Amino acid sequence: MERFIERNIKWLFPLPAAVFIVSMMAFPVAYTIWVSLTDWSMTSSSAVQFVGLKNYIALFNDPRFFNAVKLTLYFTGLAVSVETVLGVGIALILNREFKGKNFVKGILLLPMVATPVAIGLAWTLFYEPTIGLGNYALQLLGLPASKWLASNTSVIPALAIVDIWEWTPMVALIVLAGLAALPHDPYEAAMVDGANTWQVFRYITLPLLSPTILVAVVLRGIDAFKTFDIIYTMTAGGPGFASETLNIYAYNLGFGYFKFGAASSALVALLALVLGGSLLVLWMRRTWEQ
Amino acid sequence: MGKMMKRGAVFAAAVTAAAVLTGCGGSAPKAPEGQKLSGQTIRFVASNHTYTDAIKSLIPEFEKKTGIKVKMESYFEDQLTQKLTVELTSGSSTIDVFMTRPLQEGRLFSKNKWYEPLSPYVTDTKKTPADWKWNDFQKSAVEATTLNGNLYAVPIVTEWETLFYRKDLFAQAGLQPPKTLAELEAAAKQLNDPANGVYGIVSRGQRGAAVTQFSSYLYAHGGDFLKGGECVIDTPEAVKAIQYYGKILHDYGPPGVTNMSWPQAQALMASGKVAMWTDASTLLPGLLDPQKSKVADKIGIAMFPGGSAGQHPYMVVPWAVSISAQSKQKEAAWEFVKWLSSEEVMKKAQLAGNTTTRNAIWNDKDVLAKLHPGMADVAKQTGAIAVPYDRPVMTAVVEARDAIGDVIVKSIETGGTADIAGLAKAAVAQVNELLAKSGE
Incomplete structure (x- = not known):
C-alpha cells in the first residue's frame, strides 16, 4: 500500500482537486452544452431528440436574443464604467488618513453584504412612481418625475443605479488595496521635480494603478454581465422585454417555458460572450504592458 | 459475500415474523379506529395563498385525527411551478400532495403524467365516503380540473x-x-x-x-x-x-x-x-x-x-390540490386532500376571505352573514354568465x-x-x- 502511494504520488496528491474540478465545473458545463444540442422541452409532445445546432439557429433568429445581448452590454457598460470612476475616486479619498476612516470603510461594506432580493424589493418601493420616495426626492430637487422601472428608456439606467449602489464599494476596496501596495520612490522623485497633485495622479498613480483597476473592471464586468437577482426581483425583464438581459432571457426559456434545450443554448452563448470578453481584456492588458 | 446474503435473508425473515406477530397477536397497542395510516408522514407543497394561510393552523387537528404527519412548505406561485417541475422531472417521489393551477399547469403536468388520476378515488366509496359530498362541488369547477374525462385535482377556490x-x-x-x-x-x-x-x-x-x-x-x-x-x-x-x-x-x-x-x-x-x-x-x-x-x-x-x-x-379555478403520481403514500395523501377540501375546513377558509367551490358553503348562514356586501350577488350573477x-x-x-x-x-x-x-x-x-x- 505504502509503496503504491509512493509510486503514484504525483497522481494521488492532485486527485481531490481534479475530482472536484471535473465534477463541479467541467461536468455541468459539458452537460449544458450537450442539452443545448437537444430539443428537450416539457411542453413538446415528442421525446427528447438530438437536434444538432438547431437551437442555436433558432436563437440567432429570435429578436429577443439580440435585444437581450444589447441590453446586457448596455447595462454592463453603464454600471461598470460608473462604478470604476466612483470606486477609484472613493479609494483615493480613503487612501488619506482621517478620523473615522475605518468606520467609513465599514459602512461602505453594507450594500455588498445585504441580500440582493431584499435590495431589489427595497429599491422597487423606492422607484414606485406614485407612492415611492424616488419621485418625492426628484420633486424636492425641482426635477420632473420619472417612471423609473416602468418605462422602456429609464428601466436599464434605474437598474444600473442599484448595481452601482451595491457594487461600487467593491471596486473601491480593490483599488484601495492596490494603492496601499504602490512604491513610494516615484512620488518622492516627482515631488523633487515639482509636479502638482493632478500631474502626480495622472502620470504616476493612474499608470501604476491601472493593472489593479483592470482586475476590478474584469471582475465587475463578469458579474454585471450575469446579473440576475436584482433584475428578476425588480422587473422580471419588463416592461415588455425592455430589461430582459441574457440571463433573464435564459431563465425565462428554462424555468418559464420549460424549454431546457433552448435555454441551454442561450446559456452557452452567454458563457461564450463572458469568456470572449474576459480573454479580450486580458489580451489587451498583455499588449498594453509590452 | 454468500455469508452476507444469508444474514440479510435471516434478518428479513425476522422482521416479517415480527410484523406478522404484532399484526395478529394483538399484544401491541392497537391504533384507534380510522388511524390505520398512523405514523406516515406526507409532504404538502403549497402556494402562498389565503386558503393556505387559513388552513395552516388547522393541520394539527388533521394530524391528531389520523395520526398522519404533514410537512408543509409554501412558495409564491411562479416559484411553486418551478419547484414542482424540477422535482417531478427528476422522478423524485418525495412530494405527496401539491397545490396546482389548472389553467396554467393542467395541460403541462398532465402531459408529463405528474398527476395521480383522481376519478378512481372519488368514485370508490371505500376511499371516499358519501358524507364527504363530492356532488356538492360546483360543476364548472370540477370541469375545470378534468382533462379528457380524468379528474386530476380537487378544485378548492374560484375567482x-x-x-x-x-x-x-x-x-x-x-x-x-x-x-x-x-x-x-x-x-x-x-x-x-x-x-x-x-x-x-x-x-x-x-x-x-x-x-x-x-x-x-x-x-x-x-x-x-x-x-x-x-x-x-x-x-x-x-x-x-x-x-x-x-x-x-x-x-x-x-x-x-x-x-x-x-x-x-x-x-x-x-x-x-x-x-x-x-x-x-x-x-x-x-x-x-x-x-x-x-x-x-x-x-x-x-x-x-x-x-x-x-x-x-x-x-376560473385558480387553485386545486393534487396527489403526485410518484407519491408512495397515496392513501395518506388522499386522506389529506379530502380533509383539506371537506366542508368543515372549506367553510373556515371561506370565512377567512376565500371564495370556495362547494355549493353548500355559499348558502351557509354564517358565511352569508360575514360576506362583503354585494359579494354573494356578484358571485352568483357572474357564475351564470362567466x-x-x-x-x-x-x-x-x-x-x-x-x-x-x-x-x-x-x-x-x-x-x-x-x-x-x-x-x-x-x-x-x-x-x-x-x-x-x-x-x-
Whole structure:
C-alpha cells in the first residue's frame, strides 16, 4: 500500500482537486452544452431528440436574443464604467488618513453584504412612481418625475443605479488595496521635480494603478454581465422585454417555458460572450504592458 | 459475500415474523379506529395563498385525527411551478400532495403524467365516503380540473374578474358603478385627478400577468384567445379590446402600469391612489384589512362591465390540490386532500376571505352573514354568465402569455395608438407555432 502511494504520488496528491474540478465545473458545463444540442422541452409532445445546432439557429433568429445581448452590454457598460470612476475616486479619498476612516470603510461594506432580493424589493418601493420616495426626492430637487422601472428608456439606467449602489464599494476596496501596495520612490522623485497633485495622479498613480483597476473592471464586468437577482426581483425583464438581459432571457426559456434545450443554448452563448470578453481584456492588458 | 446474503435473508425473515406477530397477536397497542395510516408522514407543497394561510393552523387537528404527519412548505406561485417541475422531472417521489393551477399547469403536468388520476378515488366509496359530498362541488369547477374525462385535482377556490371601486369617490361625483365599458371609461376620466394624487383606474400591465385580467375586456369586445386550435388575438374585435385597455390605462391610469402585477396594483388601491381596479375577486381581503388599507371602509365591488358583445367576465379555478403520481403514500395523501377540501375546513377558509367551490358553503348562514356586501350577488350573477378561462388554454401557456402580453404592454405605453393590428398578427404567428410544437 505504502509503496503504491509512493509510486503514484504525483497522481494521488492532485486527485481531490481534479475530482472536484471535473465534477463541479467541467461536468455541468459539458452537460449544458450537450442539452443545448437537444430539443428537450416539457411542453413538446415528442421525446427528447438530438437536434444538432438547431437551437442555436433558432436563437440567432429570435429578436429577443439580440435585444437581450444589447441590453446586457448596455447595462454592463453603464454600471461598470460608473462604478470604476466612483470606486477609484472613493479609494483615493480613503487612501488619506482621517478620523473615522475605518468606520467609513465599514459602512461602505453594507450594500455588498445585504441580500440582493431584499435590495431589489427595497429599491422597487423606492422607484414606485406614485407612492415611492424616488419621485418625492426628484420633486424636492425641482426635477420632473420619472417612471423609473416602468418605462422602456429609464428601466436599464434605474437598474444600473442599484448595481452601482451595491457594487461600487467593491471596486473601491480593490483599488484601495492596490494603492496601499504602490512604491513610494516615484512620488518622492516627482515631488523633487515639482509636479502638482493632478500631474502626480495622472502620470504616476493612474499608470501604476491601472493593472489593479483592470482586475476590478474584469471582475465587475463578469458579474454585471450575469446579473440576475436584482433584475428578476425588480422587473422580471419588463416592461415588455425592455430589461430582459441574457440571463433573464435564459431563465425565462428554462424555468418559464420549460424549454431546457433552448435555454441551454442561450446559456452557452452567454458563457461564450463572458469568456470572449474576459480573454479580450486580458489580451489587451498583455499588449498594453509590452 | 454468500455469508452476507444469508444474514440479510435471516434478518428479513425476522422482521416479517415480527410484523406478522404484532399484526395478529394483538399484544401491541392497537391504533384507534380510522388511524390505520398512523405514523406516515406526507409532504404538502403549497402556494402562498389565503386558503393556505387559513388552513395552516388547522393541520394539527388533521394530524391528531389520523395520526398522519404533514410537512408543509409554501412558495409564491411562479416559484411553486418551478419547484414542482424540477422535482417531478427528476422522478423524485418525495412530494405527496401539491397545490396546482389548472389553467396554467393542467395541460403541462398532465402531459408529463405528474398527476395521480383522481376519478378512481372519488368514485370508490371505500376511499371516499358519501358524507364527504363530492356532488356538492360546483360543476364548472370540477370541469375545470378534468382533462379528457380524468379528474386530476380537487378544485378548492374560484375567482372571477370584478370591479373594485371607491364608494366615497363615486358618491362625491354622483356616479353609479359602471355597467358598460363606455361608462367605465367615462368614470375613469371623470375621477382621474393626478394633481390631487388620485388616478381613474388601474389594472395589471406587466407582460405575462396582464393577460388574465385583460381577458374579460377581450371577451366583452367579442374577442377570444384561441378558436378552433388557432390563436385569434388579431381579429378586429380583439385589436379593439387591446386598444381600449391600453387607452384607459395610459390616459387615466397611474404612471408605471406596465410594471404592475396584482401586488403593485393592490398597494395603490389600498393606499387610496386610484378610484377603480379590475382584478381577481380573491384580492378583496387585502383591500378590506385596515392594517394594510387606508380605504378599508370605502371599498365597493361590482360586476365586471359589459362591452359591445355583452358581459363576459371570466370565472376560473385558480387553485386545486393534487396527489403526485410518484407519491408512495397515496392513501395518506388522499386522506389529506379530502380533509383539506371537506366542508368543515372549506367553510373556515371561506370565512377567512376565500371564495370556495362547494355549493353548500355559499348558502351557509354564517358565511352569508360575514360576506362583503354585494359579494354573494356578484358571485352568483357572474357564475351564470362567466367564461371558464382567463388565458389561452394550452401547454405552452407561459410563452403564449408573454407573446400576447407584450402587445398589451405596447398598447398601454402608447395609449393604444401603436400598430396594434400588426403586433397582434406577429403574436398570433408565435402562439400558433407553440400550438403546433406541442401537438395541439
